[in-house]
Amino acid sequence: MKxxxxxxxxxxxxxxxxxxxxxxxxxxxxYEVYGCDISSxxxxxxxxxxxxxxLVNKKKYIESVINICLENNINYIxxxxxxxxxxxxxxxxxxxxxxxxxxxxxxxxxxxxxxxxNLFDFLEEKNIRTPKAFSLNDSLDGLEFPCIIKPSExxxxxxxxxVAKNLNELKSYNEILIKNGKxxxxxxxxxxxxxxxxxxxxxxxxxxxxGSIALRRTFDSKLSILLESDGFLISSGYTQGLxxxxxxxxxxxxxxxxxxxxxxxLNIQGRVKNGxxxxxxxxxxxxxxxxxxxxxxxxxxxxxLRHLVNKENSFPHSINYGYYLRSFEEKYVNKHxxxx
Numbered sequence: 510m511k512x513x514x515x516x517x518x519x520x521x522x523x524x525x526x527x528x529x530x531x532x533x534x535x536x537x538x539x540y541e542v543y544g545c546d547i548s549s550x551x552x553x554x555x556x557x558x559x560x561x562x563x564l565v566n567k568k569k570y571i572e573s574v575i576n577i578c579l580e581n582n583i584n585y586i587x588x589x590x591x592x593x594x595x596x597x598x599x600x601x602x603x604x605x606x607x608x609x610x611x612x613x614x615x616x617x618x619x620x621x622x623x624x625x626x627n628l629f630d631f632l633e634e635k636n637i638r639t640p641k642a643f644s645l646n647d648s649l650d651g652l653e654f655p656c657i658i659k660p661s662e663x664x665x666x667x668x669x670x671x672v673a674k675n676l677n678e679l680k681s682y683n684e685i686l687i688k689n690g691k692x693x694x695x696x697x698x699x700x701x702x703x704x705x706x707x708x709x710x711x712x713x714x715x716x717x718x719x720g721s722i723a724l725r726r727t728f729d730s731k732l733s734i735l736l737e738s739d740g741f742l743i744s745s746g747y748t749q750g751l752x753x754x755x756x757x758x759x760x761x762x763x764x765x766x767x768x769x770x771x772x773x774x775l776n777i778q779g780r781v782k783n784g785x786x787x788x789x790x791x792x793x794x795x796x797x798x799x800x801x802x803x804x805x806x807x808x809x810x811x812x813x814l815r816h817l818v819n820k821e822n823s824f825p826h827s828i829n830y831g832y833y834l835r836s837f838e839e840k841y842v843n844k845h846x847x848x849x
Contacts, residue, residue, distance in 0.1 A: 639788060658686070658694070713816055716770055724750050750833065
């Protein structure tokens with residue numbers, strides 16, 4: 510029997526990207542899946558999805574992850590969140606020195622996307638319509654209320670995202686972000702009435718498109734809504750909805766992928782205004798909706814690993830169009846069985 514490739518998922522908190530990635534790996538049935546996290550209470554430590562899990566030293570994160578891989582004959586690491594993706598991408602040369610492959614996008618793409626203001630400026634220069642963006646140091650001419658204020662970096666899952674209905678609220682939320690060590694970004698609010706979409710574009714290391722899929726979000730469940738009031742709505746990090754062809758939206762996102770010179774997973778979120786798709790989040794990593802995509806027939810985790818390991822560039826598959834829904838799962842852990 511052929512030996513299975515061993516994969517480490519770095520970041521395995523509950524209802525998170527890391528656990529969704531592990532579901533995709535298990536669905537493929539060709540990998541041994543390991544996990545690690547800085548928290549002893551991360552859900553993945555107590556899940557049957559993993560062969561074994563490890564507690565990582567937060568202060569020596571990269572060193573700890575490398576040692577886990579070397580001691581357990583693991584060669585591939587998949588970041589299970591935005592922070593692990595950034596930390597590990599910054600250390601990609603150290604990983605390579607230890608014959609470890611980071612399963613994510615090119616570090617240059619990760620770096621560009623880590624600052625939303627820089628990313629939006631770059632895309633605007635390439636004639637890609639993005640939400641109008643400001644900082645409080647800019648002239649706010651042209652800013653309409655309500656507007657979005659959020660961190661310029663690390664706002665995955667809609668973390669620290671607020672809606673300001675007037676200038677006083679905008680200034681208040683700005684102070685909240687600064688007090689929490691965030692760099693605020695003010696962004697045009699785009700109404701959700703014409704649809705909100707999350708789109709996955711998977712590219713090879715040679716920038717060849719390996720697969721694409723789009724989901725139009727539904728907001729019938731509170732799980733998918735972070736904020737809703739007075740006609741505005743902010744989605745949460747829990748995507749669910751309709752997977753359908755959505756050809757024009759996918760083509761726009763493929764164009765964004767090519768402009769960024771993406772060489773791996775790219776997740777693009779946006780809304781439609783006057784018939785035009787406008788991206789408001791671009792994350793150069795796998796999406797927390799990746800398992801929904803796998804259920805639909807596009808297992809981007811498996812495809813990209815096969816590309817990296819076996820140099821495959823073609824993955825015949827068909828998409829099962831329809832609605833994809835999700836919920837939480839509960840777990841009991843005896844207090845004497847916690848990871849230490």
